[in-house]
Amino acid sequence: MTAIEDRATRTGSAEAIAAELRATLRGQVIDRSHPEYEEARHVWNGLIDRYPAVIARCAGVADVVAAVRVAREHRPLLSVRGGGHQVAGSAVVEDGLVIDVSAMTGVHVDPVARTARVQAGARWADVDRATQVWGLVTPGGEVSDTGVAGYTLGGGMGILQRRFGLACDNLRSVEIVTADGVVRTASRTENADLFWALRGGGRGLGVVTSFEFELHPLGPQVAQALVAYRYDEAAQVLRGFRDYAVTAPDTLSPEAGLWCLPAEPVLAPLRSLGTAVIDLSGTFDYVDVQRSPDARFPAGDRYLFTSHFLDELTDAAIDAMVECDATRPTPRSLTIVRTMGGAIDHVTDGGAWAHRGARFNLSIDAAWSDPALDATAMGWARRSHAAMARFANGGVYLNFADVHEQADPAKVFGSAAARLDQVRATYDPDGLFAAAAARP
Secondary structure, three states, X not given: OOHHHHHHHHHOOHHHHHHHHHHHOOOEEEEOOOOOHHHHHOOOOOOOOOOOOEEEEOOOHHHHHHHHHHHHHHOOOEEEEOOOOOOOOOOOOOOOEEEEOOOOOOEEEEOOOOEXXXXXXXXXXXXXXXXXXXXXXXXXXXXXXXXXXXXXXXXXXXXXXXXXXOOHHHEEEEEEEOOOOOEEEEEOOOOHHHHHHHOOOOOOOOEEEEEEEEOEEOOOEEEEOOEEOOHHHHHHHHXXXXXXXXXXXXXXXXXXXXXXXXXXXXXXXXXXXXXXXXXXXXXXXXXHHHHOOHHXXXXXXXEEEEEEEEOOOOHHHHHHHHHHHOOOOXXXXXXXXXXXXXXXXXXXXXXXXXXXXXXXXXXXXXXXXXXXXXXXXXXXXXXXXXXXXXXXXXXXXXXXXXXXXXXXXXXXXXXXXXHHHHXXXXXXXXXXXXXXXXXX
């Protein structure tokens, strides 16, 4: 059998898949002739340009069950779309079937039990808006447009991580449609092996339809320190940040970024009157803090993120960071250091997340609008990533995996990789979701 014949056998007929889905789904079935196809195939990262054969935009759990059963019959390449915000664009598969739950955005808060039931298409803005009515939070994304599902399944680092842990640490249960088309609940007492895998084990375990999160009292107002320093003092400031971060209380999750304001000639005189220092520290609504970075990461722009975990932030590593950042290709590209530890390391049953014990995460984020800058921007991110590798512990954060590179399971999941394979074999013995599991 040739490769072309093999692919045709696996993907089946797009027409037959679409026809069966239309006969069973309450939601939309979008193929390449549909007027909404162009909008439906695009995700947050404008660098992703894939053409699925069929998109099943599910209206509820019954639609997801039906879509999985059609996929079992026809065996297309398969992906699952939640918020569609993941940098690598794993929500969209080329020439296959996308099971799209982005229309399932409900959030139900139980303020007495301090839990939230969140459908898999919701974004963190939806969760924050609902939970803050009661002065409650669960750790979410640093950009409020981030989808809940992919973020949580990949671990979920954020500004509350040292106080309350990762997003996956705050899961109480998960509702998921597995490869046999059965709706299962995974928790510490029910399908416990699946629940372990879903906490940081990433994609390819089925189609999650909702999450139950633990909530914590916080807000509506929170204190934030946000200070900008002169760029020529970057190394000195980063050393001071490092010295403070390693002793900071668990209630804080310090971050430092290498970034600068765009050079606008007309504003230059106003910026040369003295040492430019900006201090935006103060008390703000938690919802406003969560959505404040959104404008810097608009949908449709082009992004490539890479990252390393570091066991220590040495002077040599800081000098190398500054040297790499000096060739930053666009004004909105940046380098961020996030402080780990705290509640992340206090979890006793932490699921498949493999990076507890790391002290820092270093994220190299290329962001640009013009496709003509693709090679320049991606080249900078990858060169910087390679230059910083000697200071890293080898771990890879799944949610910041490179768009075009295959993530090594041993680096993403560490010692959990073998157990994850066993769980996948148990719940998906025929490899229906194998393609989804293989992508970042």
